[in-house]
Amino acid sequence: MAEAPPSNEVVIRTENLSKTYRNGAEQLLRMPGVTALSNLNMEVHRGEVFALIGPNGSGKTTTLKLLMGLIFPTSGEVEVFGSDPRTSVDVKRRIGFMPDGPYFYGHLNGYELLEFYANLLGMDRAATKQRVMELLEKLEMTTRAKQRVRTYSKGMLQRIGLAHALLQNPEIIFMDEPTSGLDPVGTADMHQMVRQMKSEGKTVFLCSHFLTEIEDLCDRVILLDRGRTLQYGDLNSLLAEPGKMRVRLSAVSAAARARLLPMGRPLAEDQAQGNLELVVADGTDTHNTISTANELGAHLDLVAPMRRTLEEVFMESIARQQADAPWQDGDRGLAHLVEREEG
Amino acid sequence: MMGAILAIAKATYRESIRQRVLLVVLLLGLLLIGVSIAFSSLSTGEEFRFIVDFGLTGFVMVGLGLACILGGFMIPGEIDRRIVMTVLTKPVSRFQYLFGKFLGAALVIFIVDVLMGIPFIAAYMWKHPQHQFNPVLPLALFCMFLQTVVLLGAAMLLSTFSSSSFTVIATGFVYVVGSVNKYVAQLAEHGDSRVQKLIFGVLAKIVPNFQNFDLRQALLAEMPVDWHHIAVDVVGYTILFLFVVLSVAWLFFSEREF
Ligand SMILES: Nc1ncnc2c1ncn2[C@@H]1O[C@H](COP(=O)(O)OP(=O)(O)OP(=O)(O)O)[C@@H](O)[C@H]1O
Ligand SMILES: [Mg+2]
Numbered sequence: 001m002a003e004a005p006p007s008n009e010v011v012i013r014t015e016n017l018s019k020t021y022r023n024g025a026e027q028l029l030r031m032p033g034v035t036a037l038s039n040l041n042m043e044v045h046r047g048e049v050f051a052l053i054g055p056n057g058s059g060k061t062t063t064l065k066l067l068m069g070l071i072f073p074t075s076g077e078v079e080v081f082g083s084d085p086r087t088s089v090d091v092k093r094r095i096g097f098m099p100d101g102p103y104f105y106g107h108l109n110g111y112e113l114l115e116f117y118a119n120l121l122g123m124d125r126a127a128t129k130q131r132v133m134e135l136l137e138k139l140e141m142t143t144r145a146k147q148r149v150r151t152y153s154k155g156m157l158q159r160i161g162l163a164h165a166l167l168q169n170p171e172i173i174f175m176d177e178p179t180s181g182l183d184p185v186g187t188a189d190m191h192q193m194v195r196q197m198k199s200e201g202k203t204v205f206l207c208s209h210f211l212t213e214i215e216d217l218c219d220r221v222i223l224l225d226r227g228r229t230l231q232y233g234d235l236n237s238l239l240a241e242p243g244k245m246r247v248r249l250s251a252v253s254a255a256a257r258a259r260l261l262p263m264g265r266p267l268a269e270d271q272a273q274g275n276l277e278l279v280v281a282d283g284t285d286t287h288n289t290i291s292t293a294n295e296l297g298a299h300l301d302l303v304a305p306m307r308r309t310l311e312e313v314f315m316e317s318i319a320r321q322q323a324d325a326p327w328q329d330g331d332r333g334l335a336h337l338v339e340r341e342e343g
Numbered sequence: 344m345m346g347a348i349l350a351i352a353k354a355t356y357r358e359s360i361r362q363r364v365l366l367v368v369l370l371l372g373l374l375l376i377g378v379s380i381a382f383s384s385l386s387t388g389e390e391f392r393f394i395v396d397f398g399l400t401g402f403v404m405v406g407l408g409l410a411c412i413l414g415g416f417m418i419p420g421e422i423d424r425r426i427v428m429t430v431l432t433k434p435v436s437r438f439q440y441l442f443g444k445f446l447g448a449a450l451v452i453f454i455v456d457v458l459m460g461i462p463f464i465a466a467y468m469w470k471h472p473q474h475q476f477n478p479v480l481p482l483a484l485f486c487m488f489l490q491t492v493v494l495l496g497a498a499m500l501l502s503t504f505s506s507s508s509f510t511v512i513a514t515g516f517v518y519v520v521g522s523v524n525k526y527v528a529q530l531a532e533h534g535d536s537r538v539q540k541l542i543f544g545v546l547a548k549i550v551p552n553f554q555n556f557d558l559r560q561a562l563l564a565e566m567p568v569d570w571h572h573i574a575v576d577v578v579g580y581t582i583l584f585l586f587v588v589l590s591v592a593w594l595f596f597s598e599r600e601f
Contacts (some may be wrong), residue, residue, distance in 0.1 A: 070430050071600040089436045097432040103425040105354065107361050117352035120433040164429065 011172055011203055012044035019062050030031055037061040051206040051214045054224035060207035064176055094243040096165030098306050100176035102157055108142055110160055113149050135163040154181040175206040191217060211310040223317060227244035230317040238313055244306035245286045248277045249298045256296035263289045275313030279306050347435045348443040355447025368408045372459045377399035380466050393560055394470045398463045406491030407518050413448040413496020415510035428601050437594050449492050456488045479568055483558035489581045490556040496588040503595040517550055524552035551584055
């Protein structure tokens with residue numbers, strides 16, 4: 001995904017952004033309410049794919065709504081293209097929003113629905129027709145254009161949701177759980193769309209709890225848990241394990257195995273096939289491992305800087321978070337998420 | 344600016360006319376007019392009076408129903424279905440959304456009134472002693488339309504900060520108080536206690552006087568139209584009322600979170 005390198009232009013910025021939901025009574029009585037987001041600080045650059053990750057209820061949708069001016073901060077600041085999304089209507093010309101499980105006027109058909117949103121954008125009849133047909137084509141929805149939205153399947157709704165977000169050819173596209181409820185083919189298509197948008201120079205801001213999806217698609221991430229930021233930064237540096245190499249060997253005999261195993265931390269192993277993968281410190285340790293393997297007739301398949309999976313990063317963050325602020329009963333922390341991802 | 348408002352109005356209109364409940368209200372209105380024709384022959388001599396009374400009451404009831412349904416459920420329904428999120432993330436201000444919704448609903452009311460008005464006017468001419476058309480008739484219906492739009496505005500304001508059921512009840516209350524506004528004002532004047540005077544006084548001031556919108560007497564007596572009254576107490580009042588009510592609704596709506 002090296003088509004269009006992200007620039008350093010900041011398109012979204014938040015500063016100590018916090019949101020506490022209070023209903024009327026809670027407001028009157030000054031009760032604490034539900035803190036869905038606390039002190040979020042982030043900058044998103046033009047052209048990158050940025051992801052918010054976290055379990056259910058961690059504040060992802062809340063953040064998106066704050067960025068879109070649908071809800072308002074309890075404290076802190078939010079800027080999109082340098083303006084406050086609450087007051088700036090023009091900013092909305094430059095952004096597109098694909099909500100989670102989009103709901104639309106069900107009695108309209110796909111074409112009419114997109115036509116409605118095009119009218120909101122002030123497109124004239126000819127431009128609307130051209131743009132809508134183009135998007136229906138792109139999202140393979142042309143054959144469904146005359147069908148009522150009420151009768152769409154989840155996957156079709158997601159597609160029409162994306163089409164509606166893309167109508168104004170936005171510079172930033174916000175996607176809330178773009179692949180939730182999609183089958184593997186639909187998921188792959190959606191990923192392809194994200195890659196394409198990135199190659200067109202668009203900034204993609206997405207929320208997800210599918211870790212593998214994030215790992216393949218995103219440049220930078222924020223890891224949220226119960227509204228708090230656990231990790232923020234470049235995905236590669238987040239996953240990198242500095243000072244460690246991964247050494248993958250095959251045709252490892254039993255004798256070689258016995259010598260090699262103590263030299264590092266085993267990452268994967270298949271005794272029957274004679275495969276072994278070790279994590280060793282770089283420099284001398286790596287050199288020694290390779291020469292030992294050579295001596296004992298094992299084949300060297302791969303030597304590469306060690307990268308953790310996002311899942312492992314998650315686990316570590318949890319452990320740290322757990323030490324700082326133990327979970328309450330009934331809290332759905334990150335552990336729950338990782339379990340599900342593994343299962 | 345106007346484009347987004349009209350697009351929302353059009354969608355509101357399209358969405359509303361597909362709702363079965365509105366069709367039911369329209370059928371009820373038509374039924375009422377039909378019944379008034381059927382029954383008018385029983386009340387000999389008073390036939391004509393009966394048609395006018397019964398028919399206009401039909402307009403009032405249908406109008407009240409429409410104002411409650413459209414004003415009370417239109418925007419809350421879109422908030423529930425999260426449609427509002429997709430609209431407000433387009434370059435549409437909250438004011439444009441609110442006003443577009445209002446215009447769309449007013450258009451629906453207008454169409455229902457026309458659909459009921461045609462048979463009503465026909466029945467009027469049929470039962471009229473000389474089978475004559477009275478130009479006050481469409482004017483009376485137009486005033487009924489304005490009354491409904493005033494109720495719609497009140498309902499939309501209520502729905503921006505309260506639940507749908509409260510909106511319906513409160514809109515009904517506005518209608519009742521508005522219909523007896525004159526008496527409420529009298530209660531305020533001749534009240535025993537200061538509290539009573541204050542409450543009835545405020546009520547009489549903020550709730551519209553729907554007696555002004557009712558041209559029944561002029562119609563039955565076939566009196567000439569008092570244009571000054573129409574311009575000031577009906578049209579002028581409607582514009583002022585809607586301006587205030589929609590402005591306040593906008594203030595509340597600007598603070599809403601979705
Ligand atoms: N309107 C609201 N009123 C009160 N609490 C709310 C409201 N919306 C969200 N919350 C609470 O805020 C927290 C964060 O919710 P949010 O929807 O942002 O989570 P999320 O990360 O998007 O979760 P999911 O993965 O389930 O979509 C949750 O505890 C939720 O219950
Ligand atoms: Mg969510």
